[in-house]
Amino acid sequence: MRKSARIGISIGATIAALALIAGMAAVGATTGGGEAEASPSRPTVATAFPGYSPASGEPGLAILNDLQPPAGTVARAEGPFDDRFEWLDLQLTPDAVSGSVNITSDVSELLELEVHAGFYDSSGELIGTGTWVLSAEAHEAGHSGPHEDHQEFEVPVPEDIRGRATAAAVGIPILVNE
Amino acid sequence: MQRSKRVVVASTLSVALAAGAFATVGSQAAVAAEKDDGKVTNVIYLVGDGMGRTHVTAGRERFFGAAGKLTMETLPSQGSVSTYAVQRNSGQPGADDFVPNLVTDSASAATAWASGVKTYNAALGIDAKGAIVPTVMELAKAAGYRTGNVTTSEITDATPAGQMSHALARGCQGPVYAAESCQDLEITGTALPTSDVRVIPIADQIARNGTADVILGGGLSRFDADDEAALEAQGYTVLGSAETQTVATEADLAGAQGEKVFGLFNTGNLTVEKSKQDNPDSVQAQEPTLADMTAKAISVLAEGDGEGFYLQIEGALIDKRSHANDAAQTLEEIKAFDDAVAVAKEFAEQDGDTLVIVTADHECAGFNIIEQGSFTNAEAATPPANVDSGNPANSSTLSRPDRSVLDPERSTGILNAEGATNANNFAPATFRTPDDPESVVDGSPDAGLWLSYLSGNHTGADVPIYSYGAGSEKMQGSIDNTDLFGIVTEALGLPGDAPAPNPDKSVYDVILDAIGPRKAQVLAAVREITGWSLSDVRALAGGGSRLILDDADEQTAKAAADLLEEAGATVSVR
Numbered sequence: 143m144r145k146s147a148r149i150g151i152s153i154g155a156t157i158a159a160l161a162l163i164a165g166m167a168a169v170g171a172t173t174g175g176g177e178a179e180a181s182p183s184r185p186t187v188a189t190a191f192p193g194y195s196p197a198s199g200e201p202g203l204a205i206l207n208d209l210q211p212p213a214g215t216v217a218r219a220e221g222p223f224d225d226r227f228e229w230l231d232l233q234l235t236p237d238a239v240s241g242s243v244n245i246t247s248d249v250s251e252l253l254e255l256e257v258h259a260g261f262y263d264s265s266g267e268l269i270g271t272g273t274w275v276l277s278a279e280a281h282e283a284g285h286s287g288p289h290e291d292h293q294e295f296e297v298p299v300p301e302d303i304r305g306r307a308t309a310a311a312v313g314i315p316i317l318v319n320e
Numbered sequence: 321m322q323r324s325k326r327v328v329v330a331s332t333l334s335v336a337l338a339a340g341a342f343a344t345v346g347s348q349a350a351v352a353a354e355k356d357d358g359k360v361t362n363v364i365y366l367v368g369d370g371m372g373r374t375h376v377t378a379g380r381e382r383f384f385g386a387a388g389k390l391t392m393e394t395l396p397s398q399g400s401v402s403t404y405a406v407q408r409n410s411g412q413p414g415a416d417d418f419v420p421n422l423v424t425d426s427a428s429a430a431t432a433w434a435s436g437v438k439t440y441n442a443a444l445g446i447d448a449k450g451a452i453v454p455t456v457m458e459l460a461k462a463a464g465y466r467t468g469n470v471t472t473s474e475i476t477d478a479t480p481a482g483q484m485s486h487a488l489a490r491g492c493q494g495p496v497y498a499a500e501s502c503q504d505l506e507i508t509g510t511a512l513p514t515s516d517v518r519v520i521p522i523a524d525q526i527a528r529n530g531t532a533d534v535i536l537g538g539g540l541s542r543f544d545a546d547d548e549a550a551l552e553a554q555g556y557t558v559l560g561s562a563e564t565q566t567v568a569t570e571a572d573l574a575g576a577q578g579e580k581v582f583g584l585f586n587t588g589n590l591t592v593e594k595s596k597q598d599n600p601d602s603v604q605a606q607e608p609t610l611a612d613m614t615a616k617a618i619s620v621l622a623e624g625d626g627e628g629f630y631l632q633i634e635g636a637l638i639d640k641r642s643h644a645n646d647a648a649q650t651l652e653e654i655k656a657f658d659d660a661v662a663v664a665k666e667f668a669e670q671d672g673d674t675l676v677i678v679t680a681d682h683e684c685a686g687f688n689i690i691e692q693g694s695f696t697n698a699e700a701a702t703p704p705a706n707v708d709s710g711n712p713a714n715s716s717t718l719s720r721p722d723r724s725v726l727d728p729e730r731s732t733g734i735l736n737a738e739g740a741t742n743a744n745n746f747a748p749a750t751f752r753t754p755d756d757p758e759s760v761v762d763g764s765p766d767a768g769l770w771l772s773y774l775s776g777n778h779t780g781a782d783v784p785i786y787s788y789g790a791g792s793e794k795m796q797g798s799i800d801n802t803d804l805f806g807i808v809t810e811a812l813g814l815p816g817d818a819p820a821p822n823p824d825k826s827v828y829d830v831i832l833d834a835i836g837p838r839k840a841q842v843l844a845a846v847r848e849i850t851g852w853s854l855s856d857v858r859a860l861a862g863g864g865s866r867l868i869l870d871d872a873d874e875q876t877a878k879a880a881a882d883l884l885e886e887a888g889a890t891v892s893v894r
Contacts, residue, residue: 186454186458186459186461186462187445187452187454187458187486187517188458188517188525188528188529188530188531189452189486189516189517189833189834190515190517190834190835191520191524191525191528191529191550193550194520194524194528194550196497196513196514196515196520197496197497197514198514200497200498200499201496201497201498222495222541222542222587223541223588225587225588226588247588247589248588248589248640250639250640250643250644251643251777253442253490253491253501254491254498254500254501256498256500256501275498275500315495315496315498316496316498316500316501318490318491318493318501320425320426320643
């Protein structure tokens with residue numbers, strides 16, 4: 143037996159599968175009448191993880207804080223995927239750090255790529271950061287095909303530190319191939 | 321209900337890892353079980369990623385000759401599987417808002433067989449509107465089955481992840497969250513809180529949800545020290561170390577003990593077999609084969625306590641090397657996958673209560689066997705002629721009076737011979753078969769097997785399916801990939817069917833997908849909506865998707881959803 147519930151009125155809705163999601167193949171499927179049963183000790187779909195701290199913001203490359211690249215240079219910051227690509231043509235101008243990335247580990251479609259950059263003053267202090275993002279969602283529609291394995295990037299120097307950034311460092315915390 | 325089961329004493333199983341074969345089962349203290357009609361104790365589900373019909377034929381001819389068979393081809397039930405996906409926010413087939421996408425990716429294909437729903441490319445464990453759907457592996461685990469997930473790709477990649485995670489986007493793999501790679505505003509409207517499982521990095525989910533008891537593959541880079549600690553806290557034997565980024569070894573695999581094993585043998589995808597063969601002294605050559613991992617997984621799962629086991633095995637590199645149009649590597653990956661099939665088949669034959677299913681998620685790259693000495697369109701200056709000078713009625717538009725001719729700039733010799741140095745060469749690669757004279761070598765024009773690719777992308781072709789064991793007759797003929805969910809759940813006696821499309825748009829179900837941070841407010845809202853008792857409402861705090869309203873009219877469903885969302889919950893209305 144199924145009942146519909148009305149907002150604000152305490153009608154006991156029939157939730158036959160409420161606590162027995164473990165017995166349900168389909169979220170949303172109902173199996174008929176009956177009172178709610180006690181939750182099984184193991185829900186079928188784990189949507190919460192005790193002790194887990196969800197992300198509080200966008201990813202950073204913590205190591206950028208530890209680098210002190212010499213003026214005029216672009217250092218390479220360690221990341222989890224350093225064995226999957228190579229940097230090419232890295233250069234720093236007053237306006238941006240740029241270069242290109244060659245994905246060497248895989249040739250299936252490049253789905254996600256983020257280049258994180260740190261900018262440093264003449265004393266080697268980290269004074270600003272920026273990010274360049276290539277995402278699968280940014281695919282152009284049409285017949286252009288998947289992302290290239292060779293990607294050129296440019297991370298602008300933040301406005302508030304223009305003229306003070308004398309060195310940069312780049313790293314990749316996000317890289318996914320199809 | 322406790323099902324009786326056949327117990328195979330796995331202690332007598334020996335795994336010859338070096339040979340990559342499932343060795344002797346030995347004498348078994350088998351307890352004959354009362355077998356339900358069509359039901360089995362175990363299911364081994366093997367996926368050749370990207371493996372189309374021609375991949376199988378080419379593998380057969382390469383390794384066993386024209387009249388030979390791969391192991392998978394010896395399985396008695398054979399058929400084909402349609403693989404199409406749907407667009408974002410599409411309904412299911414039959415619904416008014418059904419919008420198909422004829423070429424799937426691995427993510428939506430995995431969701432189709434794992435959860436029985438069509439979804440959009442990149443989605444894992446959710447339908448096309450973003451609602452979480454349980455997977456076969458989760459259902460099996462909850463019902464008391466042992467579970468395993470084995471792959472030659474990163475373990476966070478779509479095919480393995482489709483059984484043990486839920487994500488808006490397959491690119492949300494870890495080790496860190498990023499909005500660009502984890503959120504999908506076209507589905508959710510606004511960004512989900514980072515506590516919502518659908519945007520939690522897949523590696524973090526795998527390390528904490530305990531869905532798979534045995535986890536073997538690659539992708540150690542996606543995991544970190546916290547993940548390793550989470551796995552160990554759940555009782556996993558962790559091979560290698562995520563904290564130190566030390567990959568596991570073949571020796572680690574052979575010596576692994578315990579009921580739950582986590583082992584990743586490469587920081588990325590496992591090394592292709594041909595590379596291991598060509599570089600036998602390399603570190604990578606010590607990685608276990610798919611057959612090795614399959615044998616170990618079966619051994620661990622069969623020994624443990626449970627109703628039986630559900631094991632998914634993926635030969636992932638067939639797809640990845642097909643994307644690369646590397647026929648030599650593709651062939652070796654097909655063989656390696658078939659060797660894993662042989663391991664599964666041997667176990668099933670000895671066990672007598674196991675369903676083995678071998679299929680693919682999609683075809684990759686339009687693999688083709690072409691006539692010896694011929695050339696493909698990709699090598700030609702123009703397409704084939706389309707004029708019948710004797711009978712113009714046979715011609716259609718576009719009229720092309722000239723036969724195609726070879727373009728010397730696009731065809732510079734057999735690809736794995738004189739044409740190997742030209743990156744713009746579209747010529748086929750040739751391979752000897754056992755039917756060729758001994759003197760014929762790969763790359764020779766005399767080699768019998770000429771292989772070419774259509775593109776570097778997936779295709780929409782149906783894929784083959786082979787199966788053995790009780791219930792395998794359901795996979796003869798043509799089926800859809802979503803049908804596999806029902807076939808497997810029925811085989812294992814798991815409750816429930818795949819979500820059916822709701823043709824009656826006048827009633828809606830409201831599902832609480834996640835409570836979010838303001839638990840008290842959400843639980844109060846649920847009480848207000850439903851009138852449930854305090855104890856019933858408190859049970860929601862245990863997590864997991866919960867049905868709040870069923871068959872509500874549209875206004876009631878919307879009001880309930882609004883109330884819950886205002887309280888901070890994540891809600892689906894279907």
